[in-house]
Amino acid sequence: MPENPTHTSGAAITAPLPPVSPVTLRINGQERQLHIAPWTTLLDALREYLDLTGTKKGCDHGQCGACTVLVDGKRINACLTLAVMQEGRDITTIEGMGTEEKLHPLQQAFIDHDAFQCGYCTPGQICSAQGLINEGKAKTAAEIKELMSGNLCRCGAYTNILAAVQEVVEMELKIKN
Amino acid sequence: MNSFTYTRAEAVEAAVREKSASGKVKFIAGGTNLLDLMKENVERPTRLIDINRLPLTKIEAAPDGGLRLGALATNADTAWNAEVEKRYPLLSQAILAGASPQLRNMATNGGNLFQRTRCYYFYDLATPCNKREPGSGCSAIGGYNRILGILGTSESCIATHPSDMCVALAALAATVRVTGKNGERVVKFEDFHRLPGDTPQFDNTLQPDEIVTAIDLPAEDFSRHFSYLKLRDRTSYAFALISVAAALQLEGNTIKEGRLALGGVAHKPWRDTTAEALLKGQPATEETFRRVAAKVVEGAKGYGHNTFKIELAKRAIMRALKQATEGMPVADAFQNSNP
Numbered sequence: 169m170p171e172n173p174t175h176t177s178g179a180a181i182t183a184p185l186p187p188v189s190p191v192t193l194r195i196n197g198q199e200r201q202l203h204i205a206p207w208t209t210l211l212d213a214l215r216e217y218l219d220l221t222g223t224k225k226g227c228d229h230g231q232c233g234a235c236t237v238l239v240d241g242k243r244i245n246a247c248l249t250l251a252v253m254q255e256g257r258d259i260t261t262i263e264g265m266g267t268e269e270k271l272h273p274l275q276q277a278f279i280d281h282d283a284f285q286c287g288y289c290t291p292g293q294i295c296s297a298q299g300l301i302n303e304g305k306a307k308t309a310a311e312i313k314e315l316m317s318g319n320l321c322r323c324g325a326y327t328n329i330l331a332a333v334q335e336v337v338e339m340e341l342k343i344k345n
Numbered sequence: 346m347n348s349f350t351y352t353r354a355e356a357v358e359a360a361v362r363e364k365s366a367s368g369k370v371k372f373i374a375g376g377t378n379l380l381d382l383m384k385e386n387v388e389r390p391t392r393l394i395d396i397n398r399l400p401l402t403k404i405e406a407a408p409d410g411g412l413r414l415g416a417l418a419t420n421a422d423t424a425w426n427a428e429v430e431k432r433y434p435l436l437s438q439a440i441l442a443g444a445s446p447q448l449r450n451m452a453t454n455g456g457n458l459f460q461r462t463r464c465y466y467f468y469d470l471a472t473p474c475n476k477r478e479p480g481s482g483c484s485a486i487g488g489y490n491r492i493l494g495i496l497g498t499s500e501s502c503i504a505t506h507p508s509d510m511c512v513a514l515a516a517l518a519a520t521v522r523v524t525g526k527n528g529e530r531v532v533k534f535e536d537f538h539r540l541p542g543d544t545p546q547f548d549n550t551l552q553p554d555e556i557v558t559a560i561d562l563p564a565e566d567f568s569r570h571f572s573y574l575k576l577r578d579r580t581s582y583a584f585a586l587i588s589v590a591a592a593l594q595l596e597g598n599t600i601k602e603g604r605l606a607l608g609g610v611a612h613k614p615w616r617d618t619t620a621e622a623l624l625k626g627q628p629a630t631e632e633t634f635r636r637v638a639a640k641v642v643e644g645a646k647g648y649g650h651n652t653f654k655i656e657l658a659k660r661a662i663m664r665a666l667k668q669a670t671e672g673m674p675v676a677d678a679f680q681n682s683n684p
């Protein structure tokens with residue numbers, strides 16, 4: 169008999185429903201209302217409740233960087249923070265980085281340099297690279313490598329990722345000087 | 346993750362009051378260690394107090410001429426703070442040698458002190474671990490212990506404190522400002538963390554209702570001759586097998602004052618003042634450094650997989666002291682440092 173997998177133990181469930189509460193998040197410039205349990209991570213809120221699936225879940229433990237988003241312009245791992253903790257902050261995800269008509273310079277650079285294979289790490293790489301540019305600490309290739317080390321790429325596209333990020337970093341440096 | 350209730354503290358006193366409530370109440374700051382452990386069911390708080398909105402994010406001059414680091418300033422903001430970079434570059438380097446840029450943007454100075462061991466068994470609910478479940482036994486003794494401790498260990502636990510930042514704070518003789526139900530107190534850095542003894546469930550000496558508000562750095566100047574040397578399995582984004590914070594004050598080639606602390610070797614950041622005494626007044630030579638290194642590992646004990654750390658610690662100490670003397674902190678996060 170086919171059963172809804174989430175209700176397999178049917179009447180045996182006696183646990184109360186999780187206490188959801190209203191949480192308002194500002195994502196890519198838009199206020200979004202949610203009703204979620206406090207243990208919902210920012211990553212799960214984005215992917216499961218807001219249909220913003222560009223942000224990826226790799227390890228869910230802060231080890232891979234696939235979930236990187238920007239909060240008030242700073243890169244963080246969305247898997248290790250609760251959504252409710254980010255109320256009132258400005259959250260930027262890959263969906264807020266460019267449009268299909270006008271790609272973000274980093275998106276364009278990733279395409280130009282073929283900086284991916286499967287593409288799973290790419291949204292995190294791009295958000296992280298934007299965070300790196302905002303920080304303004306990395307200028308040389310060695311510095312970019314070190315400060316992009318929080319983003320793993322299982323396909324090993326590192327050489328081209330470095331080239332793409334370096335191109336945009338250098339472009340930004342030219343604009344500044 | 347288990348279910349819990351959530352509240353946001355707006356004032357330190359309120360946070361302390363909330364913390365004393367019944368149940369398993371925990372503060373959450375950056376969340377990078379606590380949420381990780383909650384996902385593994387190692388930590389199961391029933392209530393979280395979000396302390397991120399407390400006014401403890403400043404880095405400012407301390408009354409004695411030193412520098413006060415707010416408990417909620419992030420590790421990144423601390424490492425890249427102009428005053429910290431100028432006056433306490435050892436601390437900047439140690440922080441930048443740890444975790445990843447994303448994690449450093451989240452991790453707070455207070456939270457960093459409380460991060461728990463990376464012992465595999467501590468994370469693995471299927472195995473005995475005295476730290477996680479007092480009295481259940483230690484799986485690491487006689488088990489896989491490559492990353493674990495060689496100094497100050499006990500029969501109950503050989504875990505290491507994994508922080509980089511804390512190793513620099515130990516060498517710099519920082520103090521920790523703490524507020525509890527009974528008011529404020531100041532804890533010397535060496536008294537903040539503890540050795541495992543037969544109660545490895547306690548990592549530090551804080552009372553359950555206490556909150557860290559700031560870390561103070563004394564005014565002493567170790568900004569010229571220092572090194573943070575971190576040896577690990579890959580050149581970035583990995584915990585230390587051994588790390589050494591070395592800082593010297595030199596007059597010509599004579600050491601006026603020397604500081605030495607190690608990470609990755611013990612249940613606490615391992616500052617050795619007896620070894621430091623062997624630096625004082627001595628020439629900054631390989632011979633002096635060899636004596637000091639030998640002193641540090643005098644009581645060291647290997648457990649099989651981690652026995653290599655005894656020799657590695659000696660070599661790392663000598664190299665860090667040499668780098669400090671030369672004023673070339675090669676352990677710079679941007680340079681590869683192959684041992």
Ligand SMILES: Cc1cc2nc3c(=O)[nH]c(=O)nc-3n(C[C@H](O)[C@H](O)[C@H](O)COP(=O)(O)OP(=O)(O)OC[C@H]3O[C@@H](n4cnc5c(N)ncnc54)[C@H](O)[C@@H]3O)c2cc1C
Binds near residue numbers: 453456509
């Ligand atoms: C993948 C990964 C790699 C890492 N690599 C490194 C590394 O190489 N080197 C390194 O040093 N660290 C490393 N870390 C650890 C990281 O530095 C810590 O997780 C971080 O410093 C913890 O700070 P937090 O603010 O996020 O703490 P939280 O997770 O918020 O809190 C940790 C604990 O501290 C308590 N707490 C927090 N603030 C206070 C306060 N003010 N007063 C009282 N109690 C408080 C909380 O209740 C909790 O129990 C790594 C972490 C990850 C996930």
Ligand code: SF4
Binds near residue numbers: 462475485501
């Ligand atoms: S070393 Fe400590 S943390 Fe690791 S298994 Fe033994 S008791 Fe647990």
Ligand code: FES
Binds near residue numbers: 226
């Ligand atoms: S999913 Fe967040 S770091 Fe891997």
Ligand code: FES
Binds near residue numbers: 284289290325
């Ligand atoms: S492109 Fe596949 S993981 Fe990076």
